[in-house]
Amino acid sequence: MSSLVRRRNIEGLLFITPSMIGLLTFIVGPIIFSLIMSFSDWKFTTGFSGFVGVEHYKNLLFEDEYFWLVLKNTIYYTGVGVPISIAMGLLLAILLNRKIPGETVFRVIYYIPTVTSAVAIGLIWRWLYNPEFGLINSILRMMGIKGPGWLSDLKWAMPSLIIVHIWQAMGYNMIIYLAGLQNISSELYEAAEIDGATKFQLFRYVTFPLLTPTTFFLLVTSIIGSFQVYTLIAVMTGGAPAYRTAVYVYHLWSVAFQQLKMSYASAMAWILFIIIFLLTLLQLKLSSRWVFYGE
């Protein structure tokens, strides 16, 4: 029997070997290396040239105004884009969660932007946002409104990007909410209706509480994703105008691969990880106050 157990052990280890090689080489190794780099002076041409302690971190936090600017931009992008796209997803899911003609067609249509590449989406929306000839300003002009310069306007550039984000993300949020809605038993609604609950009360006291785990899941994953946005910004604005739309990972990429300050960028990456980690932890902590897991 023990030889059989040993054989099973060996088989298990053999089966995970390819993935473990990948995990160690491309995740664990790079994580350790990145951490070491962030504490050292690392030149692109000569490589490692001594440890500098927390200097990169100190410079980032206390000297580098770009760091704070891109962090602010990222918080703006996330803080506005994530709640709105989640709320829109919820609204759409509630409208669709009933017998409606063409239900499947709606689902597919709303999901299309989610599967489309950020490069193509960025390009399409740049054309839509074109100040002189873009579809959006043309339509506004037909209504007698002079549209702003959108992506080139200091005030409008970031909201323009956030609109694209919401447009792309809400279909995904809707599908997740629909899955959540299907888990709510109809008996609960029937019981509440017998008690004379109005439509709004049904939503406020039945639907919404029972969907809080879904909302929590979306909030956590969307914030993690939104803090790492890169492609949309790279394609649509490249940080312009005046670095108003430069988000964290875009700036990090530029520091690492354009300015070639790789150890400095590594410190930046670790600060990003810590921010994401703390935000997630905070949400987990706060979740017991508003997320309802039944009974």
Next chain:
Amino acid sequence: MKKVYLIISLVILMLGALIMLLPFVWMVSTSFKEPGTEFAYPPEFIPRKFILDNYIDTWKRVPFGLFIMNSFKISILIVLGRVICASLAAYAFAKLDFPMKNIIFSLVLATMMIPFAVTMIPMYLLMKKIGWINNHLALIVPGSLFHAYSIFFLTQFFKTIPKDFEDAARIDGSNTLGILLRIVLPLSKPAITTISVLSFMWSWNDFLGPIIFLNSQDKYTVQIGVALFQGIEVTNWTRLMAASCISVIPVLVIFFLAQRYFVRSIVMTGLKG
């Protein structure tokens, strides 16, 4: 009252659907317009003259065919490699026993929280060291060997397969690999398809990876090709829309053919995950 509510819902949903589709309609429409006529006011959704020149010119000016071949090659190899490596690992996590199994599984899950920004710089240096910069292997090998989401997804699925099936096969003399190949994988077709479709989409749409590891035109993927084209044809919107149209077609075709798998992936991991 019920009817009024239904009509209001339908109106909102149709308005929303219009907003979802309009950018794509505008892309397709612009891509068939004669250069210059895309600036017409008021906007025209049906081109005055339908022409294919934008597609032909796009194809001539940059090697789009090659970009598409590169993207297909990278995406398909990642899908194949990932399905093999992830199903082996997932089977071990779901059905076999080995030392520190739970700790390793937690480690696999924990890696999903690490931003790519943390690993990308060392990855670049590693690829430079082994000479894989400007080589598709820099994308294919890491993408194939380890993918936490796929391992997690398949593990959850394999756990639902009753042990009786495997026991029967074991009595018939199958070894573990045989059971995985002949019993478990055929029963897991929906899960394997889901992972394949999602992985294809992710690697087809990936931009940050290719832009870090690839630096000559003959190695470019479609996404970098389109971004490069954007730099060449700054305001040639008819050609740019033709290029972006070409780049989204493969993923959209796969999405329409396999859309129920997208929904399944969400129902399975989205809420239980």
